[in-house]
Amino acid sequence: MSSFSNAFDVSKHPHRRYNPLLREWILVSPHRTQRPWQGQVESIAAKSEVSYDPACYMCPGNKRSTGAANPNYKNVFVFDNDFPALMPDTPGGKINRDNLLIAETESGICRVLCFSPKHHLTLSMMEPADIRSVVDCWAEQFRELGSKPEIQYVQIFENRGALMGASNPHPHCQIWSTASVPNIPKTEQESQKEYLTGKKSCLLCDYFKIEESDRSRIVAGNEHFLAVVPFWAVWPFETMILSKRHVAAIDELASEEREALGDVLKKLTTRYDNLFHASFPYSMGFHQRPTDGDSHPEWHFHAHFFPPLLRSATVRKFMVGFELLGMPQRDITPETSADRLRAVSDSRHEF
Ligand SMILES: [Zn+2]
Ligand SMILES: [Zn+2]
């Protein structure tokens, strides 16, 4: 942290941090954690051990609400969401009343991707070869959906755990592809574009190099990827996975990079599980170039993990009060979060 003045200690003094992707500030209050850690560590005994659930609409061979039956799939399985948030055949339409009430229709395609036929697995417990099948499927889906002229953006995301509103433990993600670029990737795109124009280099390539040399926020990594608690993280154990090579989207990853992405995902999610001795809930997803036909040299492929837990498997962070009205706030510093994640195993479950 050589760039800070001697008087300013990021581990002690309240400060705000700028997120150059979102152009937002985040308030960090490390002094509030100087009391000893009092959060208890709880073991959640009720881990699902059932590899097949006859009532699950994602398990192989089962019927879904539409009456369609799932095939007896062996690794991954993709189907159109039976209750999609977006429909491909939505008619175009706009309203604009005095530039105050503005709306336009949005169309899209929503799919579900099952990671495994085994109902009880999580990414952290899957074999590397099986995670590799998931990575390949993400790349195929991105390419296929993105090649449709009406689709401008493909958002792949996973909600894991009941705390994140995922009612079904079957390992899966969703893929929502839309006719417009959603807010957050759009903001990130503008930031990356401006950085590239001004500096003639990539924002996240430059950030990768800082994290690689600093090391204090690295949680997991390999030859091709780093998982870090970003300097500007909002959630207590938020992380970002960054590719070392500048690629704009997942389908550009070479074979060994796809394997390495699976490896870093497994290491990170294993550390997460070990942190509070429980299957760790999170929302995760990839950010990559829009599929609007432009080449997007500014875009650097990455993933975000947003876990809600704060102190234990049962104590979560809430975004309320000042955070809803002012700006996000955290107590534990990103560096301390990274220390805690590095202190547990990335290769075996410790519970
Ligand atoms: Zn299932
Ligand atoms: Zn880059």
Ligand SMILES: [Zn+2]
């Ligand atoms: Zn992003």
